[in-house]
Amino acid sequence: xxxxxxxxxxxxxxxxxxxxxxxxxxxxxxxxxxxxxxxxxxxxxxxxxxxxxxxxxxxxxxxxxxxxxxxxxxxxxxxxxxxxxxxxxxxxxxxxxxxxxxxxxxxxxxxxxxxxxxxxxxxxxxxxxxxxxxxxxxxxxxxxxxxxxxxxxxxxxxxxxxxxxxxxxxxxxxxxxxxxxxxxxxxxxxxxxxxxxxxxxxxxxxxxxxxxxxxxxxxxxxxxxxxxxxxxxxxxxxxxxxxxxxxxxxxxxxxxxxxxxxxxxxxxxxxxxxxxxxxxxxxxxxxx
Amino acid sequence: xxxxxxxxxxxxxxxxxxxxxxxxxxxxxxxxxxxxxxxxxxxxxxxxxxxxxxxxxxxxxxxxxxxxxxxxxxxxxxxxxxxxxxxxxxxxxxxxxxxxxxxxxxxxxxxxxxxxxxxxxxxxxxxxxxxxxxxxxxxxxxxxxxxxxxxxxxxxxxxxxxxxxxxxxxxxxxxxxxxxxxxxxxxxxxxxxxxxxxxxxxxxxxxxxxxxxxxxxxxxxxxxxxxxxxxxxxxxxxxxxxxxxxxxxxxxxxxxxxxxxxxxxxxxxxxxxxxxxxxxxxxxxxxxxxxxxxxxxxxxxxxxxxxxxxxxxxxxxxxxxxxxxxxxxxxxxxxxxxxxxxxxxxxxxxxxxxxxxxxxxxxxxxxxxxxxxxxxxxxxxxxxxxxxxxxxxxxxxxxxxxxxxxxxxxxxxxxxxxxxxxxxxxxxxxxxxxxxxxxxxxxxxxxxxxxxxxxxxxxxxxxxxxxxxxxxx
Numbered sequence: 122x123x124x125x126x127x128x129x130x131x132x133x134x135x136x137x138x139x140x141x142x143x144x145x146x147x148x149x150x151x152x153x154x155x156x157x158x159x160x161x162x163x164x165x166x167x168x169x170x171x172x173x174x175x176x177x178x179x180x181x182x183x184x185x186x187x188x189x190x191x192x193x194x195x196x197x198x199x200x201x202x203x204x205x206x207x208x209x210x211x212x213x214x215x216x217x218x219x220x221x222x223x224x225x226x227x228x229x230x231x232x233x234x235x236x237x238x239x240x241x242x243x244x245x246x247x248x249x250x251x252x253x254x255x256x257x258x259x260x261x262x263x264x265x266x267x268x269x270x271x272x273x274x275x276x277x278x279x280x281x282x283x284x285x286x287x288x289x290x291x292x293x294x295x296x297x298x299x300x301x302x303x304x305x306x307x308x309x310x311x312x313x314x315x316x317x318x319x320x321x322x323x324x325x326x327x328x329x330x331x332x333x334x335x336x337x338x339x340x341x342x343x344x345x346x347x348x349x350x351x352x353x354x355x356x357x358x359x360x361x362x363x364x365x366x367x368x369x370x371x372x373x374x375x376x377x378x379x380x381x382x383x384x385x386x387x388x389x390x391x392x393x394x395x396x397x398x399x400x401x402x403x404x405x406x407x408x409x
Numbered sequence: 410x411x412x413x414x415x416x417x418x419x420x421x422x423x424x425x426x427x428x429x430x431x432x433x434x435x436x437x438x439x440x441x442x443x444x445x446x447x448x449x450x451x452x453x454x455x456x457x458x459x460x461x462x463x464x465x466x467x468x469x470x471x472x473x474x475x476x477x478x479x480x481x482x483x484x485x486x487x488x489x490x491x492x493x494x495x496x497x498x499x500x501x502x503x504x505x506x507x508x509x510x511x512x513x514x515x516x517x518x519x520x521x522x523x524x525x526x527x528x529x530x531x532x533x534x535x536x537x538x539x540x541x542x543x544x545x546x547x548x549x550x551x552x553x554x555x556x557x558x559x560x561x562x563x564x565x566x567x568x569x570x571x572x573x574x575x576x577x578x579x580x581x582x583x584x585x586x587x588x589x590x591x592x593x594x595x596x597x598x599x600x601x602x603x604x605x606x607x608x609x610x611x612x613x614x615x616x617x618x619x620x621x622x623x624x625x626x627x628x629x630x631x632x633x634x635x636x637x638x639x640x641x642x643x644x645x646x647x648x649x650x651x652x653x654x655x656x657x658x659x660x661x662x663x664x665x666x667x668x669x670x671x672x673x674x675x676x677x678x679x680x681x682x683x684x685x686x687x688x689x690x691x692x693x694x695x696x697x698x699x700x701x702x703x704x705x706x707x708x709x710x711x712x713x714x715x716x717x718x719x720x721x722x723x724x725x726x727x728x729x730x731x732x733x734x735x736x737x738x739x740x741x742x743x744x745x746x747x748x749x750x751x752x753x754x755x756x757x758x759x760x761x762x763x764x765x766x767x768x769x770x771x772x773x774x775x776x777x778x779x780x781x782x783x784x785x786x787x788x789x790x791x792x793x794x795x796x797x798x799x800x801x802x803x804x805x806x807x808x809x810x811x812x813x814x815x816x817x818x819x820x821x822x823x824x825x826x827x828x829x830x831x832x833x834x835x836x837x838x839x840x841x842x843x844x845x846x847x848x849x850x851x852x853x854x855x856x857x858x859x860x861x862x863x864x865x866x867x868x869x870x871x872x873x874x875x876x877x878x879x880x881x882x
Contacts, residue, residue: 211816211854218788218882232734245880250753250765251786256882264734264770266741266750277741284740286733338853343822349807350824351849354882 173197173227173315177373177382180358184332185365197223200313201331202306206320208337208357213245213321215356216336217293218256220317222375222382224289225258227315231288234281236266238274240295241321257377262288271295275305282308282316290314295321303329324361332366335359339372339385353377355385413445447473456666457506458608463660463702464497466615467607475523477516479605486617490532504664514538516605517597521549521568539598543569550593556586568597612706614650616640623662623699630659630691630700637705638680651676651713655683659694660702667694671743674771675735676711682736686743738770759829761790761878784827784847787857787879794876797858801875804864807846811858813877818850826860841870847881855881 174196207213250260306329341355467479487493501508511522513533595601751767799811807823831840862873
């Protein structure tokens with residue numbers, strides 16, 4: 122609180138040297154850091170953000186380290202919005218499955234509010250409890266909110282976040298303006314409840330999410346019991362933006378029995394390099 | 410064509426209801442007439458009865474031309490019985506109705522006083538019913554016309570005359586008519602119960618707020634609601650009750666009413682929470698020329714112990730504890746509708762679309778037994794399976810290629826078939842067995858396809874068709 126730096130001091134006139142400019146910038150950064158940390162945390166100390174680890178070293182390493190009691194541990198912050206979108210519209214179920222797997226890894230039992238608008242249900246079907254169970258998550262935890270308008274779904278997400286009744290909120294939205302995403306991010310931070318947001322409009326528009334994932338289905342291995350049958354689901358995860366972290370891409374396999382992500386060992390013969398090259402600008406923007 | 414009703418001028422001109430129109434025209438050549446619509450009159454009377462809930466929690470339509478208000482325990486709000494009847498008459502006159510109010514211990518006596526009582530003598534003091542009724546004509550007993558004619562022919566012109574006869578003598582002299590006469594007499598004198606069927610069910614608890622000046626501002630209505638909720642929760646607490654259904658009634662000065670209803674998943678009397686359920690519902694109320702009375706009815710109540718926070722059962726104990734989840738569900742349901750919020754409950758059925766159903770979110774979802782041998786189910790299921798064009802080995806090979814939503818997908822892995830027969834007790838004759846396949850295309854996307862029908866018994870039902878039923882992650 123003490124390092125409040127007035128902007129006048131920074132812009133010290135036209136004759137300011139490069140050194141003082143750097144110092145001014147550093148002071149401003151400190152000031153912003155103070156402002157950002159001043160946000161009220163969750164009321165209950167038990168709920169203090171404990172890092173929510175993905176369990177794959179390559180991914181966890183790219184996530185921001187927790188500034189809490191264990192500075193070494195890194196993971197997804199609980200009080201924030203984490204967005205996922207399919208790399209293409211057909212990959213949207215994969216993105217949903219990835220979020221469901223993240224929920225299964227949350228390690229906290231309690232109600233999970235699922236808020237959906239009408240668009241995705243009409244196009245991609247309803248959530249199916251048995252399939253949810255087969256992915257390793259408990260469908261009995263789900264409190265499903267189906268709304269008649271997309272904007273009601275956003276309202277329901279915000280309401281669920283603010284109430285603090287749910288251990289996590291899973292939202293699905295067709296379109297999200299930056300202001301709305303900022304509202305959701307604030308609500309998530311104030312309550313310390315994570316919001317996992319599945320976006321139907323891709324990751325192109327700006328957003329206030331802490332991390333943004335682009336998920337694509339990836340050819341999987343065969344089932345160990347049957348050569349011809351599909352085995353464990355495999356996804357290509359691309360962390361395109363992460364506050365305090367760095368972008369990373371990797372291919373993981375979700376094992377519902379153990380509740381772990383594993384790095385996929387054998388990669389299929391797909392030109393992964395060309396896909397990343399296309400998205401280079403996005404990566405640079407996120408990094409900078 | 411006959412006259413159904415006449416106004417005062419027509420009455421002065423000698424017209425009476427029931428007269429033929431031609432005769433009426435002969436008496437008053439410049440008679441203005443309008444078609445009679447009894448069902449609309451009935452609806453109008455019902456609206457008026459609803460509006461009368463501003464005076465009392467229990468009001469009902471009585472016959473074709475009457476309203477019945479049970480004002481037990483309400484008169485002190487209006488400054489006594491006389492003041493209340495004056496106000497009721499004056500307000501109805503303000504709406505353009507000519508009304509006569511009678512007030513007595515029993516509905517039948519009040520009916521008689523309103524129709525046959527003299528000006529200024531239409532209120533029967535408590536326990537004075539007989540004394541007041543005795544002077545009224547026998548028609549005041551609301552008998553069938555031939556019954557009252559019979560009584561008059563026998564010289565019994567007033568209620569008092571009928572009442573003073575010994576009951577046994579009355580029964581002997583009137584035979585089969587005596588039952589109806591005695592019944593009406595007993596109702597009027599309170600010897601027999603004569604319940605009023607209120608238009609709205611009388612609430613267990615009620616709070617009312619009247620404004621000296623009609624309100625047009627919605628913000629003022631919201632603060633009025635806050636006060637009403639305070640009053641209501643205080644009286645609920647005294648009686649150890651919590652509310653499940655709450656109705657908010659707005660009474661407009663122009664005779665209109667508006668109703669807003671909210672429900673809660675658990676009994677509660679938390680004013681702030683109940684207020685939040687009404688959020689967004691008050692804005693849609695049309696105040697018209699102003700709202701002068703607001704009433705809150707606790708329509709459905711349940712016993713509620715004094716310690717509110719102890720109520721959250723284990724299953725509903727959200728992370729924030731203290732029934733936070735219940736309150737969240739209430740808020741969501743209040744705005745989005747009751748059916749929008751639910752949990753999933755497994756059902757013992759092999760048909761995928763019947764294997765689960767929606768249940769009330771107020772409760773813990775059932776534990777699903779793990780089924781190790783079962784093939785995996787998709788994460789999303791279509792309400793109606795969508796037809797696809799598939800290429801598969803005949804008769805029962807897995808699909809090699811399918812086209813769904815105009816995109817061709819080549820299948821590299823498939824698991825199946827998992828045959829699911831229709832449920833003979835539920836499906837019609839059209840139901841066919843399904844062979845489900847879990848397939849993966851070249852990009853690693855997974856789908857749940859099925860073939861409806863078999864080649865060997867395709868005879869009458871056409872060749873098997875392919876559908877997509879779900880999507881895996």
